Amino acid sequence: MANLGIKDIAALAKVSPATVSRVFSSPDLVSKKTLDKVKKVVDEVGYRPNRMGASLRTRKSGNIVAIIPDITKPVNAGIIRAIEQGAQSAGYSVLLGDTQGLEEREQHYADLVSHGQADGVLLFGSRIPFKVDESLPLGPQLPPLVNGNEGIESDEIVKVAVDNEAAAKAAVNYLISIGHKRIAAITGPSDVPSSRKRTKGYKSALIEAGIEVEDVLQIEGEYDVKSGVDCAQKLLLLRQRPTAIFCFNDDMAIGAMQFLQQQGFKIPEDISVMGFDDINYAEYVTPSLSTVHQPLQEIGTACINLLLKQLNGEKVEPGSQYLPFSLKIRNSTGVAPK
Amino acid sequence: MANLGIKDIAALAKVSPATVSRVFSSPDLVSKKTLDKVKKVVDEVGYRPNRMGASLRTRKSGNIVAIIPDITKPVNAGIIRAIEQGAQSAGYSVLLGDTQGLEEREQHYADLVSHGQADGVLLFGSRIPFKVDESLPLGPQLPPLVNGNEGIESDEIVKVAVDNEAAAKAAVNYLISIGHKRIAAITGPSDVPSSRKRTKGYKSALIEAGIEVEDVLQIEGEYDVKSGVDCAQKLLLLRQRPTAIFCFNDDMAIGAMQFLQQQGFKIPEDISVMGFDDINYAEYVTPSLSTVHQPLQEIGTACINLLLKQLNGEKVEPGSQYLPFSLKIRNSTGVAPK
DNA sequence: AGATGATATGAAAACGTTTCATTTATGTTA
DNA sequence: TAACATAAATGAAACGTTTTCATATCATCT
Known part of the structure; x- marks a missing residue:
């Protein structure tokens, strides 16, 4: 029961291997009669064309x-x-x-x-x-x-x-629109381009609104929950605390919220938190997370x-x-x- | 610059294809001298063995x-x-x-x-x-x-x-151990075997504790957040409500918690919720989710x-x-x- | 130096396809 | 009916490897 090859099928159906090949790849090139004949044999013996053979030949x-x-x-x-x-x-x-x-x-x-x-x-x-x-x-x-x-x-x-830049900008604009002036960012690693773009958007929103961009309000995270916790902590240590934190992904936002709440802060009454991504669970953490949805x-x-x-x-x-x-x-x- | 094959390399290095092949697959069979010679050529022209060729031959x-x-x-x-x-x-x-x-x-x-x-x-x-x-x-x-x-x-x-049965049993035993007697289950689809096993474990824990197994307390969910919501709702409609809900995965547990809280129930004071899986976010929903950890x-x-x-x-x-x-x-x- | 065994190499035959160039069959038209 | 055009089928070569078997080379020992 060693696996049959195209040649075996060809032999059994009394056609050439070429014809069998065409039965699979361009059936319209072969007459109905032989088509049926070949298919019958294929069904009977359970032949499966070998992809490796084809790949080798076609270089795909x-x-x-x-x-x-x-x-x-x-x-x-x-x-x-x-x-x-x-x-x-x-x-x-x-x-x-x-x-x-x-x-x-x-x-x-x-x-x-x-x-x-x-x-x-x-x-x-x-x-x-x-x-x-x-x-x-x-x-x-x-x-x-x-x-x-x-x-x-x-x-x-x-x-x-x-458009990460535009998206971040929109998020920050929204925070500004509901009255926030001191808006922190928990960014991604500075060597990942998408994070840099988001930073750019964050800054330009602030600038356009005439809000000063402060370095202390930008903390670099690692895009995971734990760094959300860590960064939020750093932010709370600040002399003048932010009233809103824009996290560059939902994981960090979740971490930040977790930590803030643990410290007794009410979200959003004391501090607003915004995420990025709109992962499935964003909707189910408490409070449900405002975020930027990516399709x-x-x-x-x-x-x-x-x-x-x-x-x-x-x-x-x-x-x-x-x-x-x-x-x-x-x-x-x-x-x-x- | 058409890609070179093993024969080209062989020619360039003045050895046989067989030797080139050996250089890659069993270098110890070829003398240091020719090994170097071949490697040099390979580096110079940037040859990469083609996997399809090999696969065809080896049938792997x-x-x-x-x-x-x-x-x-x-x-x-x-x-x-x-x-x-x-x-x-x-x-x-x-x-x-x-x-x-x-x-x-x-x-x-x-x-x-x-x-x-x-x-x-x-x-x-x-x-x-x-x-x-x-x-x-x-x-x-x-x-x-x-x-x-x-x-x-x-x-x-x-x-x-x-061991899904044992795990479910352990979870329910734990709930029993902290005083619960009316324990509901939000199960997975009844045609998935792992869910059936968990059901088995759930029941046997109850039975061994001398608690009656009630059909109304077992609701079949779909393993997603939404069905957690739906099933929790059904459970709340019950004449005599459960004091604990064991959900067969975390997604449903999250959905259930969400719904219960929304209805004004305090977790765990009014109702306990337990999940299964220990997904990443289980730790970060509020309250953090008790669950069965899978490695x-x-x-x-x-x-x-x-x-x-x-x-x-x-x-x-x-x-x-x-x-x-x-x-x-x-x-x-x-x-x-x- | 010659024999022996170990070690390296080479030649050739697959592996299962596709495809190009031909051949053969089937109609069609003058 | 012969010649031709078209459609269908065929054969052979090629794709890039690995591997078996045979041969060649080398070092070692008497």
Whole structure:
């Protein structure tokens, strides 16, 4: 019962291997009669075309690799899910590359394409894990690739994201609109581009409102719950405390709220807290978290579509494609205490 | 600059393809001198062995496929992450198969192995997506496979999970120990085996404590936040309300708490709520959620190790391998109101 | 120096497809 | 009916490896 190959089927159906191949890949090229004949044999013996054989010949693996810092983060999981769907319905499979932020692992996964194991890359980190000659234009040196979440600054690659700067600005504007003047930010690591963009938005909102930008009000976190706790603590130590804290993701906002409440502060009466991402649980913490909503599904879909285009040989213009964000105002924000 | 193949390298280094192959796969078989010579050429021209070629020859894809109902659920994401790590360090890549519970998609991903695109399967659903002859023993008909989370009842396959029955029993015993007598359960769908096991544990704890098992106290949920809300509502409508609710996962517990608080109930003073899973956010909802902790990392690692063993040709005994759970008692549970 | 065994290398045959260039069959038209 | 156009089927080569078997090289020992 060793697995049959296309030649065996060909022999059994008394046609050539070429014909059997066509039965699967372009059935319209073969006459109804032989089509049926071949299908019958295929059913009888349970033949399955071997993808490796085909891949070798066509030089297409039918895989794409998604390089993600941490699949455990709801944002990433949400995006990946949409990607996987889009890929599957286009006949591609998704190789999961959770890198835990390690350059070495990014490399490893990026290498899959040079080894012919993947045809394209979806990149959610903030490094380009390909050896690149800086003096040459970047584009042609890269495989089909799209970068999600504004992880990379280069204009030469295809990117999909929410406009982080505008989104942060909108969030801060909202806080200003309900009377806050002393607005702190718990940012992400300063080496991640999307965090820098959010910082930019945060600052420009303040500036435009004529509010002084103070360094002490900007604390750098790590995008996890624990650093939300830590940063909130630092903020409480301040001589003059903020009346609102804008956290660059929901995890940190949750951590901050947790700590503030533990210290006896009422949210939002004493301090407003705002998040970013709108993860599932944002709605279910107490108080429910006001946050910036990112359309994860749409981001994922846009990513995969742009990649599929490239894989089909279509030229895709590099640069950012922005998807609309929205403010979800819940109960963790309120008018500033007088 | 068309990509070079092993023959080109062989020619450039004036050795045979066989030798080049050995340089990569069994370097100890080749003399230091030629090793260096070949490596030099490889570096110079940037050769990368093509995996498809190798796969075709060896009949091993180097991929495993993880079939998961929903990658978006923190439990699954946590497990997957560990799997991915284990796979990578054994030289395997993980194909992500998020099925959204659809049989059709389960099928699709299971088929990857018959198409030679994957060598083994990690299965987290509760169906066996392989055509199987019921009259024959199941084992030999399946590819290398391990099932996670007690999704499947058959004893003929390799399974890794927490002992759901024992865990549920422990949780309920704890509630009993702090004085609860009227303990409701918000279960998972009755067609998922792990939920049935938990139900079993729930009941046997009650019985052993001499507490009557009442059907009205068992409400079937869908394992998502919303159904936590719905089920809690039904429970509140009861003539005689429970003093504690044991939810079969944290999402439903979070939904239930949300609803109860909204209705003005104090947790845990009026009603205790207990979850299952110990997702990240369990600690950060208010009140923090008492729950059953599942060692996700360990589960993932055990799964992948068992699969790797099979892929190495070692025989693995079918049956459940149980991993230790633990009770995380936080602030959503307290002594029963008198 | 010659024999022996160990160690390195090479040649060639797969692996299962696709595809290009042909051949053969089937109609159609003059 | 012959010639032709079109459709359908075929054969052979190629894709890039690995691996078996045979051969060649090397060092070692008598």
